[in-house]
Amino acid sequence: MNATTGNDANDVPSGAHDVDWAALAPEDADRIPELLGRLASSDAAVSDLHDIIHFPAPGHRAAPEAVDFLVDIACAGTTPATDRYRPLSLLLELVSAHAEDRFPEARDLDQWRDEVAWATANExxxxxxxxxxxxxxxxxxxxxxxxxxxxxxxxxDDGAALLRAELDTYLAVCARVPDLVELLKNSADRGGMDRAGEWVSYVLGFLPSESERIVSEITGASHVLLAKDLRPTPQQPTSFREALNQARDSGEPLPAELFALGLLADPADIDTGIGLTHQMAGGNLYNSYAASVAMVLIHGENTPREALRRIGRGGGTNMGYEGLFNESWPHCGNRSPQVLGFLALGRAGERARRLRLDILPGLIKGEEDSRALVTGVGLELVLGPRSKEHTTEEHASTDYEEETLKVLWSIAELPASAWQDEEFLATLRAWALPDNAEDYCALMGVETEPEEPAEEPEPAPQPAPQAGPAVPERPQGLLGRLFGGGR
Structure with missing residues (x-):
């Protein structure tokens, strides 16, 4: 399609009115061209378009047609570098739907095609x-x-058509990889907040079928393959602007690029492996951590011990696992970077077992949206898969080892509100564990502590009138996640 945008930020992209959106999106189809026209300059437009075409919303059948417009807006010379993240953030949501089932192992494209063909051909x-x-x-x-x-x-009702649209969306994004990788090469797209190079790296990381091309472009866009003592020495800057440009052009890989390399690089690619080793020892905490995680994802059960040790050491810093994953991994849907990273470390199997068990208690307690998911993975780690036969008698009679108790006791320490989550309770039942706090704690030999009644809050003093505009509330939903509080 290769639609082009106009000179004005609110111009409707060329060709947007030519698509029969009404046939693809049953609701709000008439808004799609106008939202595309405002996408580069409006967070609200991103959120509204997301609500119409995200997977598996009924309007997701329009997503494959929207991909070219999103890529064109992101890559257009008329789109300021500071605004490219908006279409890229929506593109990320489209290619990372249900991100939890992409980790630790990526989808096989051929198998995915066969599955969609089967689903659409049967009742x-x-x-x-x-x-x-x-x-x-x-x-x-x-x-x-x-x-x-x-x-x-x-x-x-049209579930098979939605599955087809998800696959077609993936293939449409893959077709635009040659355009997307160009956003890795411009210094203006690599510096500042919400940089395009970061967002496009997240998108590229979810395209494993294009791994060879993407890895080549990422390693060519930065000095990831060169140790610092082998890099060209920059001239002494003569002005602040020149110093700023040199900082942008330093050649340091973005943590998000290391995320993508971890998901896409071939274990046999020795040059990339050496480059990541340099990054692990390079002194930049964020890049060291991201490179260590990348090494685990690339090499799995053959991961060098140093990578696992550096991840564990990073978890003990002030940033912790949460802060370090936030700097290099994306926030997809309602899955936080730390949850996705925890799942992905499963590529290393038993090699990453202790590391994952170190991360897990914090996730069970702190990640309400993903509590059922991470609880299931934790129980699988210590008790085996849910498809295995489990019994309450087994739990009552078995003298569990420390690792198992660590998971089981983390669940026992959850607040009362957690025991109102039906998905979480269904996860416990899958392993034949009690689905109420009192019986669960009794089985684990843990005494329940009565919750103290909440104190009545003192009335807040009325603020004195102040001049100037009111401070807007922090945006909720997609806006709040993408633009109101970071990843």
């Missing part, structure tokens, strides 16, 4: 029943989540 009831059976028999939590998510999509 919906037959497809739903097959997904239910696959979920019951899932060998691990990643496969369980994938089948569960597919079943939820098939509950829509």
């Amino acid at each position: 919906a009831d037959k497809v739903r029943e097959q997904y239910r059976e696959w979920a019951r028999e899932a060998p691990d939590e990643q496969h369980y989540q994938r089948m569960r998510n597919r079943l939820a999509v098939m509950e829509h």
Whole structure:
């Protein structure tokens, strides 16, 4: 399609009115061209368009047609570098839908194509029943989540069409990789807040079928393959502007580029492996951590011990696991960077077991939106998969080791509100664990502490009138996550 944008930020992209949006998005189709026209300059437009076309909303069938417009807006010379993140953030949401079922292992594109072809060629009831059976028999939590998510999509009247649109969206983004990688090369796109190079790296990381091209472009856009003592020495700057430009052009890889390399690089790529080793020892805490995680994802059970040690050491810093993952990993849907990183470390199998068990208690306690997910992964780590037969008698009679107790006691320490989450309770039942706090704590031999009644808050003093505009509330939903508080 290669639509082009006009000179004004509010111009509707060329060709946007030529698409039959009404046939693809049952609601608000008439708004899509106008939202595309405002996308580069309006956070609200990003949020509104997301609500119409995200997966698996009914309007997601329009997403494959929207991809070219999003890429064109992000890459257009008329779009300021500081605004490119808006279309890229929406593009990320489209390619990372249900990100939890992408980790630790990436999807196989051929298998994905076959599955979509099967789903669209069969009766919906037959497809739903097959997904239910696959979920019951899932060998691990990643496969369980994938089948569960597919079943939820098939509950829509046009579920098979939505599955097809998800695949078509992925392929449409893959077709634009040659344009997207150009955003890695301009210094203006690599510096500052919400830099385009960061957002496009997140998008590229979710395109494993294009890994060879993407890895080549990332390593060519920075000095990731060169140790500092082998890099060209910059001339002494003669002005502040020149110094600023040199800082932008330093050649240091972005932490997000290291995220993408971890998901895409080939273990046999020795040059990239050496480059990541330099980054691990380079003195930049964020890049060291991101490179260490990348090494784990690339080499799996063959990961060098140094990478695992550096990740654990990073978790003990003031930034902690949460802060360090926030600097290098994306926030997709309602899954935080730390949750995605925790899932991805499963690529190393037993090599990363202790590391993941160190991260897990904080996630169980602090990640309400992902509590059921991480609890399931934690129980799988210490008790085996949910498809294995589990019994209450087994739990009552077994003298569990320290690692298992660490997971089970972390659950026992959850507040009362956690025990109102039906998805979390269903996860406990899958391992034959009690689904109420009193019985669970009794089984674990943990005494429950009565919650102290909340004190009545003192009335807040009325603020004195102040001149000037009111401070806006922090935006909620997609806006709040993407633009109101960081990743």
